[in-house]
Amino acid sequence: MTSLLSVDPAAVFDSGRLIAMPTETVYGLAAPINRPDLVARIFELKGRPASNPLIVHVGSTEQARGCVREWPALAQHLAERFWPGPLTLVLPKANHISDVITAGQGTVALRMPDHPVALAILRVSPAPLVAPSANLFTRLSPTRAEDVSAVFDSADVEVVDGGPCRVGIESTIIGLDPATKTLRWLRPGLISQADIRAEMPADWRLELPPAGQEAAPDAPGQMREHYRPIKSLTVVVSERPASAIFASATGEEASWVVLPLPEDAAAAARQLYQALRQADQADGERIGLRLPPGCRDDPAWEGVLNRLAKAATDWRDECDPVS
Template sequence: MHPAATSDKSMKTPVLIDAIKEPDTLAVAADALRAGEVVAFPTETVYGLGAHALDSEAVREIFRIKGRPATNPLIVHVKDKASAMALVSEWPAEADALADAFWPGPLTIVLPKSTIVPDEVTAGLDSVGIRVPRHPVARRLLELADIPIAAPSANPYTGVSPTLAEHVINGLPDLKYVVDGGATDVGLESTVFSLVGEPRILRPGMVTLSQIQKILPNAKGWDDDDHTDDVAARSPGLARKHYSPSARVIVADLEIRPMVSGTRVGVIRCSPNSPPILDALVKALPSDADGYAQGLYSALHELDAAGCTTILIEPPPHDEAWGAVWNRIKRAAHS
């Protein structure tokens, strides 16, 4: 089971702001953020748990709500490149090239931080991860609030990241504000790329190493064995066990699947030619990496909610396009 998010407030139904049907109500969320409140909102990757990035007390509330250790830094979301430059002490040409190529979009760039960024955001490190999201609701919220927004995924720490507003509410029911912007279209967290020291990917995402190397040929990939449970790291998402449902996750060839009798079994598959699975709840995901990534977390949420105690995941392909998917699956399956 995941650590419960702690709260000294009585649980209540959050204010659900429908940014699609009633876009003008997004101003309520912007006002709340400026006032130091925590607001869940959609990005193209996953839903984020946002707070004013320059307000230390508001940022600490993110950690309290998630049950997140203070050694795990946050990513700061900004409305444009100029806003990103205001938060760092150095903006090299490489950052400019990456921003021009991938922003707005699912790439986080790690740079030396400015002194205006609180230590709570960066886990006390001298660097900060920043990105400009492309989701129209996130972009509008950043424009209205006119502040940088620190935001990890809007779920209990180590749990499955939310790709729908209902996932947020189910996981963090005592939130005060949740912005509903529909389903996310990327479905996995951003690629985190560091320009502090050796230029390299710290956390894989759907922006691949090959794409980055077209801009920075000397860029290096990530080490899939990287993990930091007890010490601060320059990137979030590096805990051994992460992105995981309450159910046990096993990656297994469905033709030789392990015995899991006596349990309610869920199955995630991507091959249309896989053998039938009797007495199992099956979620079939697209066979392309983008489509699979978009649906993976939602499938895990659905199988968990259905009471599955074991989830079998059919191994997807191993080429570069699937690198981020494999990263998330391996961490979800870590016992």
């Protein structure tokens, strides 16, 4: 691992290696957008399909404007309101943005991370950086430097330790269509629908995916199975304590790793991936997680529920038996 003061991004990239950089959401596996060889290396190391687009990380709104064909007033307003921060904007891409980055689509996803180390790297980087989560595809996202080092070899990836990530889940993603004045809700995160609606002009509308359907795969994080631990994960929404739920399920409490998660949504998001990672390493065959009954009606839980819906192999309500 490397501290910020001793890493030279240009030198790392010139050596053919990637940088695992900390952000406020998760650690990202970074490469300059103008280095197709390194961008391809991200897909190779992660086992990521070419159909899954990447988010371009920028150090300024000026850099963001240089990546798009059109930058509407609402994009500027949202950037001023939420950047640096966990919001990704999807806009019509500029011609020089590679189709490899956008998975052949005509849009590009952009974000300015809210982490001093990430911003320092971006400001000395030769170009904006693509930086998907520094994990193997569909597995748990890393929120600590050691999580990355456990997966990738130092010969391939320079890990910059910026401490634990304070948000803990990936950014909210929205698409902007200037022609129709439509915002598309693509992936929930810490920033909620209510946060976005509060900033929208009256002549724009927010389009949500139909109930029970995924958003179209024109942004990262749209796979049905994602963010998964190695062990099977059962989620139960219940007023009862988790120990009672999973002990009574089989009569063998030791077969479950009961996952403690705070009842505050922001704290739960911050701890989620690390708690699942620790559960994977603990004794026990399966992971059991209990959620408070009011979580589905609380907008603050939307991002956590989205990640758990993709991570879980089984999801039950209080009335459903757990076996």
